Amino acid sequence: MFLLMEKFKTANLITMGCSKNLVDSEKLAWQLQQQGWKAEHETEIWSYDIVFLNTCGFINDAKEESIEMMLDLVAAKSAGKVGKIVVFGCLVERYGEQLKQEIPEIDAWLGNYSTPLMMRLLNLEAMNEEQRINSSFGHYAFLKIAEGCDRKCSYCAIPLIKGKYISRPVDAVVKEAEILASEGVRELLVIAQDLSFYGLDVDGKNHLPELVHKLTAIEGIEWVRLHYLYPNAFPTEILDMMRNNSKLCAYLDIPLQHISDSVLKKMRRATNRRQTEIILQAAREKVPGIALRTTMLVGHPGETEADFQELMEFVEKWKFDRLGVFTYSEEEGTFGASRFDDSIPEAVKQERAEALMDLQEHISLELNQARVGNHLKVIIDRREGGMLVGRSQYDSVEVDNEIFIHSDQNPEPGTFCEIEISAATAHELEGKLIKILP
Numbered sequence: 001m002f003l004l005m006e007k008f009k010t011a012n013l014i015t016m017g018c019s020k021n022l023v024d025s026e027k028l029a030w031q032l033q034q035q036g037w038k039a040e041h042e043t044e045i046w047s048y049d050i051v052f053l054n055t056c057g058f059i060n061d062a063k064e065e066s067i068e069m070m071l072d073l074v075a076a077k078s079a080g081k082v083g084k085i086v087v088f089g090c091l092v093e094r095y096g097e098q099l100k101q102e103i104p105e106i107d108a109w110l111g112n113y114s115t116p117l118m119m120r121l122l123n124l125e126a127m128n129e130e131q132r133i134n135s136s137f138g139h140y141a142f143l144k145i146a147e148g149c150d151r152k153c154s155y156c157a158i159p160l161i162k163g164k165y166i167s168r169p170v171d172a173v174v175k176e177a178e179i180l181a182s183e184g185v186r187e188l189l190v191i192a193q194d195l196s197f198y199g200l201d202v203d204g205k206n207h208l209p210e211l212v213h214k215l216t217a218i219e220g221i222e223w224v225r226l227h228y229l230y231p232n233a234f235p236t237e238i239l240d241m242m243r244n245n246s247k248l249c250a251y252l253d254i255p256l257q258h259i260s261d262s263v264l265k266k267m268r269r270a271t272n273r274r275q276t277e278i279i280l281q282a283a284r285e286k287v288p289g290i291a292l293r294t295t296m297l298v299g300h301p302g303e304t305e306a307d308f309q310e311l312m313e314f315v316e317k318w319k320f321d322r323l324g325v326f327t328y329s330e331e332e333g334t335f336g337a338s339r340f341d342d343s344i345p346e347a348v349k350q351e352r353a354e355a356l357m358d359l360q361e362h363i364s365l366e367l368n369q370a371r372v373g374n375h376l377k378v379i380i381d382r383r384e385g386g387m388l389v390g391r392s393q394y395d396s397v398e399v400d401n402e403i404f405i406h407s408d409q410n411p412e413p414g415t416f417c418e419i420e421i422s423a424a425t426a427h428e429l430e431g432k433l434i435k436i437l438p
Contacts, residue, residue, distance in 0.1 A: 009036065009037055009038060009049060010037065010038045010039075010040075010048045010049045010050075011029075011032055011037055011038070011039040011040070011048060011049065011050045011051070011052060012040055012042045012045070012046060012048040012050075012051045012052070012082075013025045013028060013029055013039060013040065013041050013042070013051075013052045013054070014041075014042060014045075014051060014052070014053050014054065014069060015041070015054045016053070016054060016055050016056040016062065016065055016066045016069060016089070017054075017055070017056025017058060017062055017066075017089070017090065018056065018058070019142040019189070019191055019227075020142075020144050020191055020192075020193075021054050021056060021089060021090070021113075022135065022142060023132065023142050023143075023144045023191075024054060024089070024113035025041065025052070025054045025113075025135070026041075026132035026133050026134060026135055027113075027115060027129065027131070027132045028052060028113070028115075028118060029041065029132065029133040029135070030127075030131045030132045030133045031115060031118070031119060031124070031126070031127055032124075033133060034127055034131075035124050035125070035127075039133070041133075041135040045072060045073060045076045045081060045082065046081070047081050047082070048081075048082055048083070049083040049084065050082075050083055050084045050085070050086060051073055051076075051082050051084075051085050051086070052086045052087075052088070053066070053069055053070060053073060053085065053086070053087045053088070053089075054088060054089040054113070055069075055070075055087060055088070055089035055090055055091035055092055056089065056090055056091060057089075057090035057091035057093070057094045057095070057157070057161055058090065058157065058158070059326070059329045059331070060329050061329075063091055066089075066091045067091075067099075067103075070085075070087060070099075070103055070106065071103070073085050073106075074103065074105040074106070077105060078105075084107040084108070085105070085106050085107050085108075086106075086107060086108045086109075086110065086121070087099070087106050087108070087109055087110075088109070088110035088111065088112075088113055088118070089111070089112065089113065090112065090161045090162070092109050092110065092111050093111035093112045093161050093162075094157070094160065094161050096109050096111060108121055112147075112161070112162060112163075115127075115129050130172060130175050130176040130179060131176075131179060132176075134180065134183065134185065136397070137381055137382065137413050137414070138183075138184055138185070138413065138414065139184060139185060139186050139187065139379070139381075139413050139414025140185060140186065140187035140188070140189060140379075140397060140414075141180045141185045141187075141188060141189070142189045142191050143173065143176065143177055143180070143188045143189065143190050143191065143215075144168075144191050144192060145167065145168050145173050145190060145191070145192050145195070145198055145211065146165060146166060146167045146168060146192035146193065146194075146195075146197070146198055147162055147163070147165070147166045147168075147192075147193075148162040148163045148164050148165045148166050148193065149162060149164075149165055149193040149194055149197075150164055150165040150197060150201065151193075151194060151197075151230065151232075151270075152268050152270075152335065153257075153267055153268055153269060153335075154266060154267050154268045154300070154334060154335040154336035154339070154340070155267065155297065155300060155328060155329075155331065155334060155336045156331070156334060157331040157332075157333060157334055158193055160333050160334070162193065164201070165193070165194070165197050165200075165201045166201060167197075167198050167199050167200075167201055167202055167207070170207055170210060170211050170214065173211060173215075174211070174214045174215065174218070177215050177218055177221065178218055181218050181219065181220035181221050182220070184220075184414060185220070185221070186220065186221065186222045186223065186379065186414050186416075187221075187222065187223040187224075187225065187379060188215060188221055188223070188224045188225065189225045189227060189396065189397060190211075190212075190215070190224060190225065190226050190227065191227045191228065192228065193228065194228060194229075194230045195208055195226055195227070195228055195229045195230075196208075196229045196230040196231075196232065196233045196234050196235060197230070197233065198211065200233070206233070206235045208226075208235050208238060209235060209237045209238060209241060212224060212226070212238065212241060212245075212248060213241070216245055216247040216248055221247065222247060222379075222416060223247060223249050223379065223393060224247055224248050224249065225249045225251055225393075225396055226238070226248075226249075226251070226252070226253065227253045227396070228253055228255060229252065229253065229254050230254070230255065231254055231256060231269075231271050231275065231276050231279055232269065232270045232271045234254070234279050236279070236282060239282055239283055239286040239287055240286060242286070242287045242290065243286050243287050249393040249394075250287050250289055250290045250291060250393055250394065251290070251291045251293070251393060251394055251395075251396065252283055252287075252290055252291070252292050252293065253293045253294075253396070254279070254280075254292065254293070254294055255294060255295045256276060256294045256295070256296065257269060257295065257296060257297045258296060258297060258298075258300070258303075258307070258311060259273050259276065259310060259311050259314040260273070260303070260306075260307035260310045260311060261273055262302070262304075262307060263300055263302065263303050263307050266300060266301065266302045266303075266336075266340070267297070267300060267336075268335060273314075280292065280318060289394075291321040291322065291393075291394035291395075292318070292320045292321050292322070293320065293321060293322035293323070293396070293399075293400070294320050294322070294323055294324075295323070295324045295325070295326065296311065296315075296323065296324070296325050296326070296356060297325075297326050297327075297328060298311070298325060298326075298327055298328070298349060298352040298353050298356060299327045299328040299344045299348065299349030299352060299353075300328045300336070300344075301328070301336060301340030301341060301342060301343060301344065302340065303328075303344065308352050311356070312355065312356065312359060315356065315359055315360065315363070316359060316363075319363050319366075319367065320360070320363070321364075321367055321394060322364075322399070322400050323356075323357075323360045323363075324399070325353045325356050325357055325360075326353075327346075327349040327350060327352075327353050328342070328344070328349060330342040361426050362426075364426040364427065365424070365425065365426040368401065368424035368425065368426065368427075368428075368429060369424045371421045371424060371429060372421050372422065372423065372424055373420070373421065373422075374420070374421050375418055375419065375420050375421075375434065376392040376403070376418075376419050376421060376431075377392065377393065377416060377417075377418060377419075377437065378390040378391060378392050378403055378405070378416065378417050378418075378419045378431075379391055379414065379415070379416055380405075380411050380412070380413055380414065380415045380416075380417060381397075381402075381413055382413055383410065384404075387404045387405055387406060387407075388404070388405035388407055388410075388411070388417075388433065389402050389403070389404055389405070390402070390403050390405060390417070390419070391403060392419075401427060401428060401429055402428055402429075403419060403421070403428070403429040403430070403431055404428060404429070404430045404431075405417070405419055405430075405431055405432065405433050406430075406431070406432045406433070407432065407433035409433060409436065411436050415436060415437075416436075416437040417433050417434070417435065417436050417437055418433075418434040418435050418437060419431040419432065419433060419434060420432050420434050
């Protein structure tokens with residue numbers, strides 16, 4: 001057991017992977033600061049008593065990045081820039097014993113983040129788990145409402161890493177959101193591996209609508225944005241709430257992965273094309289102007305050229321506002337790795353991914369150009385190169401469009417403004433500030 005020594009008072013928290021990991025790091029930072037530490041979120045290695053590395057183990061590229069960072073930290077330790085190294089998170093949860101053998105210079109290892117376990121490791125006292133140090137710009141924050149996943153998708157290792165789905169109690173989530181609002185947060189990005197499953201593990205009922213109702217009622221919160229609603233068991237009540245509640249962004253992040261019934265069956269997605277299109281049609285009808293974001297996975301074992309062309313035609317038909325593409329990566333221990341040969345050549349996977357992204361590029365440009373002349377409500381994120389940079393309700397943090405705004409005024413980040421769009425590319429909008437909103 002690695003115990004805290006009195007001289008350790010500065011910490012660097014490096015987070016790899018997704019926003020769910022970032023929330024864990026933010027909670028660790030608060031725990032440390034409350035007990036006299038200087039805890040900072042950094043992307044580069046400086047001089048610290050301890051560096052905490054929160055790893056990702058989702059796909060091969062993410063694993064390699066986490067391992068490379070470990071090796072960089074070991075080199076920094078050898079050079080006297082780092083005192084101790086603590087590595088935790090998804091990659092350690094899955095490959096901890098192997099990593100300990102291969103990188104013995106790491107001082108301590110911990111799997112999935114747990115405040116009590118981490119504090120025990122450091123010989124510190126665990127405190128309020130709803131508190132955190134928001135490492136974002138300060139006016140938005142990710143709000144994690146569950147851990148784990150009960151889905152059985154053939155390609156995904158998340159259930160092996162995170163375990164079964166565990167919903168956080170509604171009251172605990174609301175309390176954390178109220179604290180964030182009191183600290184100046186105006187936009188909540190609600191995240192989990194699967195929002196569609198929220199509450200089903202507790203009493204068989206989906207509690208997402210109840211949670212959203214309470215979050216949008218919090219004073220100071222202007223936008224609530226939902227990420228990762230799976231199409232299976234999709235809570236359609238959310239669409240009515242989007243139409244009737246201006247605080248709930250007209251933005252649906254629904255990871256479809258594919259549309260061919262044959263491929264969906266191999267993926268074990270527990271849905272089909274007909275059911276998927278019913279949801280999409282309802283979204284477009286109930287929430288006019290809704291932004292649809294999705295991800296697709298190409299190159300899954302058994303995906304034929306006909307399956308891929310069906311996917312291309314589907315994307316052309318529905319014209320998603322935002323779309324990301326992954327190529328299939330065989331993950332040890334998954335159903336796909338045990339049942340299928342990863343027989344599609346990597347070159348074919350890449351060709352399909354590039355073709356789909358080329359199609360989406362044209363769609364994104366077309367949709368963005370249609371916004372020229374429109375007036376949008378925009379949240380200001382920062383000033384860059386003499387221009388304001390913000391987002392509309394149709395754009396999430398880091399993954400979607402940004403709007404570059406001409407203005408002599410200098411509103412603070414988190415301010416809402418009315419913007420007239422004057423120009424567009426496939427991934428950016430440009431406009432001028434009409435007025436600052438109350």
